[in-house]
Amino acid sequence: MAEIRVVVGSTYGNASLIADDCTDQLKRLGHQATLLSNPTYEQVALNPDVILICTATIGQGEVPVNLQPLYDDLSSRQPDFSGVRFGLIALGDSSYETFAEGGKQMNELMHDLGAKPVGQPLFIDSCETPDPDEAAAQWIDQWSVKL
Numbered sequence: 001m002a003e004i005r006v007v008v009g010s011t012y013g014n015a016s017l018i019a020d021d022c023t024d025q026l027k028r029l030g031h032q033a034t035l036l037s038n039p040t041y042e043q044v045a046l047n048p049d050v051i052l053i054c055t056a057t058i059g060q061g062e063v064p065v066n067l068q069p070l071y072d073d074l075s076s077r078q079p080d081f082s083g084v085r086f087g088l089i090a091l092g093d094s095s096y097e098t099f100a101e102g103g104k105q106m107n108e109l110m111h112d113l114g115a116k117p118v119g120q121p122l123f124i125d126s127c128e129t130p131d132p133d134e135a136a137a138q139w140i141d142q143w144s145v146k147l
């Protein structure tokens with residue numbers, strides 16, 4: 001079973017709620033999962049096994065404020081994540097030109113650091129997904145068996 005750090009990027013609470021539910025679901029599936037609501041570099045970058053990023057987008061395609069310090073620290077300190085696996089749940093709204101850009105930036109950063117993606121990212125478009133919790137739960141079911 002995997003040790004999973006669930007990294008949250010949220011302004012208004014949607015991504016936070018989904019990340020909370022995903023953490024509980026991963027625990028029920030037998031994994032060790034820790035929710036990081038205000039993730040710090042130390043919490044995320046020291047000996048990680050699996051990182052699950054669950055983030056919304058804010059502003060004009062930006063990472064939420066609570067996730068920005070981690071994004072900046074990872075970008076500048078460039079930890080070696082070649083032994084790390086990761087997944088991504090990105091919330092957004094396709095009426096913005098910068099749809100889910102915060103999630104896409106995190107995805108690119110994890111790739112740059114050498115982390116290995118597990119499965120495909122989940123993009124939750126609030127214009128098209130009436131039940132984001134259900135979409136995330138189904139994705140976690142499939143994602144967790146790949147760990």
Ligand SMILES: Cc1cc2nc3c(=O)[nH]c(=O)nc-3n(C[C@H](O)[C@H](O)[C@H](O)COP(=O)(O)O)c2cc1C
Pocket residue numbers: 009010011012013014015016056057058059060061062064091092093094096098099100101126
């Ligand atoms: C001020 C504001 C700016 C936003 N900017 C974007 C954006 O650039 N791209 C996008 O895909 N969604 C954007 N959104 C939509 C949010 O990402 C979406 O509503 C998400 O579910 C919010 O999650 P949160 O409650 O965890 O913050 C924006 C929402 C607000 C209120």
